[in-house]
Amino acid sequence: MTTTTLNPNDPLYHLPTAQIVHLRTLFYTQLSLGKIKPLVLPSAFFGTLFLPLLYLSIPHKSRPWLYSLRWVVAFLIVYIDYTLLLTTSGSNVAIGYAVGLIACHGTVWGLTLVLFTRPQWDAARVVRDGETGGYTWEFYPEEGSWWKRVGWAGDLLLNFRGAGWNYAVSTIPSPPFPTAGGGQGQTVEMGRMEKVTRQGYWVCETGREFVRDRLWQVGWSWVVIDVWTTFGRADPYIVLGPEYVHSSHWKINSLPPALEGVPMGVVSLGRSILGITGVAAGLFYFHSIYQLVNYCVLGKGGLDLLGVQGELWQYPSLFGGFHMVKEKGLAGFWGAWWHQSFRRGFAAAGEWVFDVVATGETVPALRVRDTNGEVNGKGYDNDKERRAKKPTRAKTVVTVLIAFFLSGLMHACGGLTSMSPTTKFWTPIMFFATQGVGVLVQGFVCQYFRGFIERNFSTRWRRVGNLVVVAVWLQWTGWGLVDDMSRAGIWLFEPVPFSPVRWLVKILGYGDMLGGNNGNVWRLDEEYGLRWWWGPEGRWWESGIRL
Numbered sequence: 001m002t003t004t005t006l007n008p009n010d011p012l013y014h015l016p017t018a019q020i021v022h023l024r025t026l027f028y029t030q031l032s033l034g035k036i037k038p039l040v041l042p043s044a045f046f047g048t049l050f051l052p053l054l055y056l057s058i059p060h061k062s063r064p065w066l067y068s069l070r071w072v073v074a075f076l077i078v079y080i081d082y083t084l085l086l087t088t089s090g091s092n093v094a095i096g097y098a099v100g101l102i103a104c105h106g107t108v109w110g111l112t113l114v115l116f117t118r119p120q121w122d123a124a125r126v127v128r129d130g131e132t133g134g135y136t137w138e139f140y141p142e143e144g145s146w147w148k149r150v151g152w153a154g155d156l157l158l159n160f161r162g163a164g165w166n167y168a169v170s171t172i173p174s175p176p177f178p179t180a181g182g183g184q185g186q187t188v189e190m191g192r193m194e195k196v197t198r199q200g201y202w203v204c205e206t207g208r209e210f211v212r213d214r215l216w217q218v219g220w221s222w223v224v225i226d227v228w229t230t231f232g233r234a235d236p237y238i239v240l241g242p243e244y245v246h247s248s249h250w251k252i253n254s255l256p257p258a259l260e261g262v263p264m265g266v267v268s269l270g271r272s273i274l275g276i277t278g279v280a281a282g283l284f285y286f287h288s289i290y291q292l293v294n295y296c297v298l299g300k301g302g303l304d305l306l307g308v309q310g311e312l313w314q315y316p317s318l319f320g321g322f323h324m325v326k327e328k329g330l331a332g333f334w335g336a337w338w339h340q341s342f343r344r345g346f347a348a349a350g351e352w353v354f355d356v357v358a359t360g361e362t363v364p365a366l367r368v369r370d371t372n373g374e375v376n377g378k379g380y381d382n383d384k385e386r387r388a389k390k391p392t393r394a395k396t397v398v399t400v401l402i403a404f405f406l407s408g409l410m411h412a413c414g415g416l417t418s419m420s421p422t423t424k425f426w427t428p429i430m431f432f433a434t435q436g437v438g439v440l441v442q443g444f445v446c447q448y449f450r451g452f453i454e455r456n457f458s459t460r461w462r463r464v465g466n467l468v469v470v471a472v473w474l475q476w477t478g479w480g481l482v483d484d485m486s487r488a489g490i491w492l493f494e495p496v497p498f499s500p501v502r503w504l505v506k507i508l509g510y511g512d513m514l515g516g517n518n519g520n521v522w523r524l525d526e527e528y529g530l531r532w533w534w535g536p537e538g539r540w541w542e543s544g545i546r547l
Contacts, residue, residue, distance in 0.1 A: 016233040016518045019240065020093070020492050023419040024527065027091045030419075037088050039099055040533050040544040044088065047080030048106025049157060052114055056153035059142045061120050070114050077110040089417050092527045094493040095547050097485075100413030105342055108406055109160070112345040116352040117167075119156055124178055126164045126188050126308055135188035135308070137166070137178040155309060160341050163314045169340045171199040172316040193313065199336040200321020203313045207301050210312055214288040221285035226501040228278050232491065233518055235259065237271060241487030242479075243422055272475050275482035280319075282495055283339060287318045329446070329466035330439045330473060334404075346406045350399030358395075401436045408432030411481060418488035431480030438473045494523040 030036040042050065055073045060066035085103040090096040113119055120140040127138040141148045162168035166177040175193040178186045196202040204210035234256045236244040259267060295301045299310025308314065318339050324332035355361050408429035415423035446453065453462060485491065503521045535542030 015236060015239050016492060019489060023093060023096075023489055023492075024091045026419045026421075027089060027096070030089075034536070037542070038533060039088055039090050039095055039102075039547045040542060041547065042544055043535075043542050044084060044099075044102070045106075047077050047084065048102060048110060051077055051080065052110045053150065053153050053157055055114060056119060056156065057146065057149045059120065059140070059149070061140070061142060074111055074115045077114065078107055081107040081110075085413055085417060089419055090547065091419075092493070092547075093418065093489040096418040097414040097488055097490050100415065100417035101410055103417070104406075104410040104413040105345065108342075108349055108410075109157070109345040112348045113156065116348040119153075122167075123156060124166045125152065125155060126175065128308055129185075135175075135190055137182075137184070137186045137188055139178075139184050160344060161316070162344060163316060164308060167344065169343050171197060171320055171336055171340050172201045173197055173203050173313065190313075197320075199324055200319075201316045203316050205312070207295070207312065210295060210315065211292070211301070214292045217284050217288040218292070221281040221288070222496050223501070224277065224281040225285060225495050226499050228274065228281065229491070229494065229496075229523075230499065230501045230505070230518070232274055232278070235271070238274070238486055238491045239489075241420075241422060242483050243487070268479075269475060272478045272482060275478065275485065276474070278491065279485075283318060285495055287339075291315045325470055326463040326466055329442050329469050330435065331443055332466070333470050333474075334435055334439060342407065342410070343403070346403035347399055349406060350402035351395070353402055354395045354398045357398075397440060400440060401433070404432045404436030404439075405429065411484070414490075415484045415488045418490070420488050423484050423487045427480040427484045431477055434477045434480070435473075438477075442469060494528070497522070497524045499523055 027036065031038065051073060055070070058066065060069075081103040085100060088099045088103075090099060117123075120142070124137045124139045126135050128134070129136050138152070141152055144152075156165070159165060161172055163172060163174070168174040173194050173196070175188050175190050195205065204213060232238050236255070255262075255267075294306065295310060295312065295315060297303065299306045300312070301310075304310060320337045320340075322337055324336035326332070328336065408431060411428035411432070412425045415428065416425060457465070499521050502519055506519065506521070531546050533542075533544060533546035
């Protein structure tokens, strides 16, 4: 049997470990000079969580002066998160990257709930009636206690996809929304809630089914991540990004033996597949663990501390059905199959911008569907007709382009807050912008030539065509994201604490092929733990739990 062994004298052998040490050294050097701060709880989340929570917990429906202060609150959210973006990173590569995601999405989501929508007028969540035990819709509890309003606003802030709310993204299972003008306490028709949506998102019906499915997702994603990190890091591109061929720091002049002689087109395709596989496996892994903890520990399967939020139907699947990619192409890939965690905020921003430009109206609209699936203008005066209209083609185009731009901006911010000096801010933005363009162009072409396509191509071949378009488009544009994630060092993160694959490779006697410390079976070190951080120069408000 032929194996590929890295020479211990070759820089490739020690490259993953050396790059981790290099990035951590950069962080601690900047930290000692006072040029950067670590991510610390709770201070780092003041702009993304606590400020909007405080504002939304104070009733302002009958206080126009207080509602007008939303502009001040919005400015403070942007300022605080922008400061976080420019001053904070982490010695752990994942934390460093996450800072940018938190700052950017925290800003968009905070503005969505404070500026782009009016939750105190429009938003409602499902709760249990204390007397009957049935489900009812709870709009903003204006007359409720402080803690009741905080609980309502906190649930709103932490529920990105909107499960159990009347602003839920349309892809996940939800009960019919409350009717316009129906008021507080409307009965929730849980019997009409579908278990599987047409986009393929689904909820489990029993706790046993839920635990089995999420443990399975943790298991297979663990294996995929383990194989990925064990062997993928032999490619210097995965460790350093495309600039490895020009790296004066590491003196990397060639690919590992296994890739020598392989056509670069094949290598590029393999890297793209590695990239999307790594991201998807990581999302499945952490999301499944999160849902298991919520349900089995805090929810109905454990301590039952979350109320309705701890019930099974509140935990839909992360991804939709792949059939949507075959049916809809790029629109199905991004708008249905891929996770919809950030869709609500990105779409709301685009809708609001269009309304401001087209009508000059800065009072936001939340498109709330009632029990008949119609859009209503609940809570607004004198403009119901305008807000009840279906989106125009122009509004759809603007909303799609802004949503994808914001997604690119969020990932670009992740590269910005990483410790790597080689990240390029524009490439993730370019990648997601081209996805939006691709969605719109494919949709326009298919609509314009619909008759011709349906007459000359069977359903099977139309599906094949959609898959080809998606594969070619992602391969052609994917470098914009994968390159920068590699530059940022995100693939050096260790999601799993123990590596069965490395253990097995060593047992079989092939440990030398792994390279340096990349062959260690136990993957976590001190940089993966929590510790207490004291704010420098007596700034107590910056003290807290360092991530």
